Amino acid sequence: MTQVFYSSTLFGAMTLAAAMDAGRFGPHTGRRILLVSGNAAIPEITPSLEAAGFASLRPRFDEVWSWNDIVAPLHPSDWKARVIEVPMLGRLLRSHLSLDDGPAELVMESIAVPPARTIAALIRDCPITVYSDGLMSYGPTRDPLPLEISGRITRLLHLDLVPELTPLLLREVGVAPDPLPDAAFRGVLDEMPAPDGLSGEAVILGQYLSALEIVTPEEEAELHSGMLRALAARGHRKVLFKPHPAAGRRHAQQLRQVAGQLGVELSVAGETVPAEICFQALRPELVVGCFSTALMTAHRLFGVPIATMGCDLVLERLAPYENSNRVPVTIVDATVPRLAADGSLGAPPEVDLPALVEAVGFCMQSEAYPELREVAARHIETHGAQARYFKNRRLASVGLVPAPEPPKGRALTRLRRALTR
Structure with a gap:
């Protein structure tokens, strides 16, 4: 066989x-x-x-x-x-x-x-x-x-x-x-053997958001820098950066400059080293990322504290609404503590996670999952059209909220153009 x-x-x-x-x-x-x-x-x-x-x-x-x-x-x-x-x-x-x-x-x-x-x-x-x-x-x-x-x-x-x-x-x-x-x-x-040279009391997880055209390269570099500044504000002086294997070396080079300004000792894990090997070897005090799956493996498999930063920007930028990253970023944003610029951690609001994910999933692919309409409608009725996770235009297109009426002036303009033609 x-x-x-x-x-x-x-x-x-x-x-x-x-x-x-x-x-x-x-x-x-x-x-x-x-x-x-x-x-x-x-x-x-x-x-x-x-x-x-x-x-x-x-x-x-x-x-x-x-x-x-x-x-x-x-x-x-x-x-x-x-x-x-x-x-x-x-x-x-x-x-x-x-x-x-x-x-x-x-x-x-x-x-x-x-x-x-x-x-x-x-x-x-x-x-x-x-x-x-x-x-x-x-x-x-x-x-x-x-x-x-x-x-x-x-x-x-x-x-x-x-x-x-x-x-x-x-x-x-x-x-x-x-x-x-x-x-x-x-x-x-x-x-799997742990490579030599891994060190750090906190870990930053890099992704490749700019390569996916979710954010600009400058915004991604600033996101990583913001994570490092927040960790420094929390008192961490040794930080490991784990770049995404497909992201190249640019992110690490940019982050080293920021680390030098902050007086933080920055180590960089090899591109081929799995993040989980880093967690297993270091047992860090905190792991921070945007919406990487490795955040969940750190917490689930090793009990390591985790935090997120930048989910609000990604949720705003993801397009089209059907983008397959939408559910992962929604899960992380709704469940993982949020790291602020001053180093503080804020708990996400309480949410019915299964209902939220099914509502988002229905809005993404309503024709494939018609049985989720009732769950989605109930979630929207209970919690409102949370702008963080739902777009009014999308909710209207799948019939969960009434479609907005076009401004009268615009309607009249279209009528005049039609009559002129």
């Missing part, structure tokens, strides 16, 4: 390893093939999944193939086979991987978008397991899936980062979520 796994991040590969150790894929009696891809804007200069840290995971797989090499020189996030090419390219891929008649199981992340969606379309006639390694599992499926793919998905494996929530991902096609035990993921971390 051959199983084909796909991952684009080291954290994803760690999640797969935890699922294997927890027995979710049965005994290792057949071939296990791992397809890896680098989906950064310029993958050629971005550390690959197989960099430091993967060595301890490698024995779980019999073969490792690079999807980037298979589709080169095309970018894995952009390329997908045309319908007329699928049968031919599917045969070529199965031949390349020596799959004969096909695998017994295909295990994918981010199934709604390439390259996972592309691979699922090419490797056909087998059941699909979807796994999610972060907070996006609690949000709705990003894009509708063709029946040829959705009809093959049998389960959703996910880390139980927010126990009070049940994932929305793939709920619309009847896929049942299956949370992975925390102990299995911690066991994977125990196998």
Whole structure:
């Protein structure tokens, strides 16, 4: 029996390893093939999944193939086979991987978008397991899936980062979520060696918000600087910065200048070092970030205090409303203490988190989740149209609030133009 796994991040590969150790894929009696891809804007200069840290995971797989090499020189996030090419390219891929008649199981992340969606379309006639390694599992499926793919998905494996929530991902096609035990993921971390040079009593988690065009590079640099100033105001003099693997070195270089001005000793973790390894090695007094999944792993797996900064800016800027980052930032904003510029921590307002997330999910993908309309309407009626999480135009477009009447002057202008035409 051959199983084909796909991952684009080291954290994803760690999640797969935890699922294997927890027995979710049965005994290792057949071939296990791992397809890896680098989906950064310029993958050629971005550390690959197989960099430091993967060595301890490698024995779980019999073969490792690079999807980037298979589709080169095309970018894995952009390329997908045309319908007329699928049968031919599917045969070529199965031949390349020596799959004969096909695998017994295909295990994918981010199934709604390439390259996972592309691979699922090419490797056909087998059941699909979807796994999610972060907070996006609690949000709705990003894009509708063709029946040829959705009809093959049998389960959703996910880390139980927010126990009070049940994932929305793939709920619309009847896929049942299956949370992975925390102990299995911690066991994977125990196998991974901590690199030398990690130090800090507090940790800043970097993301790559400007690369996603959520904020400008200057605003992202100022967000990191604001986190460092707030930590300094709290009395922290040794801080570790954990940059996102896809963000490059620019953020760390900018933050070093600010640290020098504040008299803070700043250490920078390697791009390939998982944030969880930092938490395990340092047990910091505080971890601060915007809406990184690592905030939740720090608190859930290690009991480390966490704080957020910048969620209000991201919630304001996210566009379109269906942006798949909306639910992760909503969860963090609604549940994690907020770090102020003076270093103080403010508790978020009390909220019915399941109802809030389902209301936001309905507004994001109302046609896919019509059963959530009642929950969303009740939440809006009880708490009002919280501008932080909902936009009036969006609420009107899904029928939760009346559509505003256009100004009379504008209506008359349109009427005159119509009559003139």
